[in-house]
Amino acid sequence: MDGVHDMGGMHGFGPVEHEENEPVFHEPWEGRVCGFDAASIEPITPSLDASRHALEQLPPDIYLGSSYYERWLYRIERQLVALGRITPDEVEERMAYCRENPDAPTPHNSNPAIVERAMTRYTKLRERLDRPDGERPHLRVGDYVRTKNIHPKGHTRLPRYVRGKTGVIDRVYGSHDFPDTNAHGLGAQPHGLYNVRFEAEELWGADTEGKGALHIDLWERYLDPIEAPD
Numbered sequence: 001m002d003g004v005h006d007m008g009g010m011h012g013f014g015p016v017e018h019e020e021n022e023p024v025f026h027e028p029w030e031g032r033v034c035g036f037d038a039a040s041i042e043p044i045t046p047s048l049d050a051s052r053h054a055l056e057q058l059p060p061d062i063y064l065g066s067s068y069y070e071r072w073l074y075r076i077e078r079q080l081v082a083l084g085r086i087t088p089d090e091v092e093e094r095m096a097y098c099r100e101n102p103d104a105p106t107p108h109n110s111n112p113a114i115v116e117r118a119m120t121r122y123t124k125l126r127e128r129l130d131r132p133d134g135e136r137p138h139l140r141v142g143d144y145v146r147t148k149n150i151h152p153k154g155h156t157r158l159p160r161y162v163r164g165k166t167g168v169i170d171r172v173y174g175s176h177d178f179p180d181t182n183a184h185g186l187g188a189q190p191h192g193l194y195n196v197r198f199e200a201e202e203l204w205g206a207d208t209e210g211k212g213a214l215h216i217d218l219w220e221r222y223l224d225p226i227e228a229p230d
Contacts, residue, residue: 001053002151002160004060009161009203030069032106036076038118044079049183053155054079134175134190137220143169145196145223155183158222165202166226170215171195178219192220 007013025031037044037051045051054075055063062074080086098104139145149164150156157179173195177188196218200208 001056001154001156003056004063005056005058006160008159025069033069033073033076035118036072038121039114044076044083046185047182049155049177049179050185051075052179053183056155130174130176130193131188131190132175134177134188135192136175137172137192137194139169139172139192139194139220139223139225141169141172144226144228145169146226147196147218147222148224150222152180154180156180156222158218159216161203162198162216162218165198166229167196167198167202167216169194170197173217176219178221180219180221194218194220194223196223 025034045054055071057078058066058071058074063071066074077086077091081088081091144166145168146166147158147163150158171194173193175190176193177190181187181189194217195215198214198216200210200212200214203214
């Protein structure tokens with residue numbers, strides 16, 4: 001969907017700061033937030049695509065004003081409320097308690113079943129991500145394509161800055177779940193997934209710095225095959 005989360009190619013956010021030897025988590029609370037979903041008895045979101053779409057529902061001021069794991073925390077809170085597992089009043093009561101008691105110890109749960117459930121969800125993914133029984137790819141390495149200029153209301157993995165652009169198939173991954181439908185409970189609908197190479201000038205114009213290229217993984221339904229440019 002179109003929104004502030006689709007930040008590729010947007011100006012005004014400053015340079016990307018590279019942190020040497022960046023840790024997995026900068027603060028202990030980030031690790032706990034990361035484990036919330038995995039430790040729950042029932043998943044907070046039914047799929048990775050639905051989880052990403054839930055982040056896209058955050059109000060723009062919250063999304064842009066929050067760090068990576070703060071966004072996760074807001075998403076988890078909103079999803080738990082939507083599922084009826086907690087109420088907004090319970091959240092506010094707990095927040096008020098923490099504000100009044102900043103040194104209060106963080107509650108811990110030592111139930112080994114919860115630890116095992118979290119570890120299983122993070123470490124025992126299915127062996128292969130491609131879908132041998134899905135619709136087979138129709139494009140081949142070297143084929144030229146133009147991305148569709150679409151503006152879906154729901155989740156999509158086609159960035160705005162690459163829509164309507166010409167590229168060439170660099171790699172064929174096979175058949176994979178389609179995020180645009182999987183995020184909304186409309187079925188996985190697996191089909192061809194490709195790595196597409198876009199020249200820098202095609203994306204950024206003649207004033208682009210250097211002569212590089214960008215590789216983006218895109219599903220076949222985003223692409224229209226075209227004849228090779230002269």
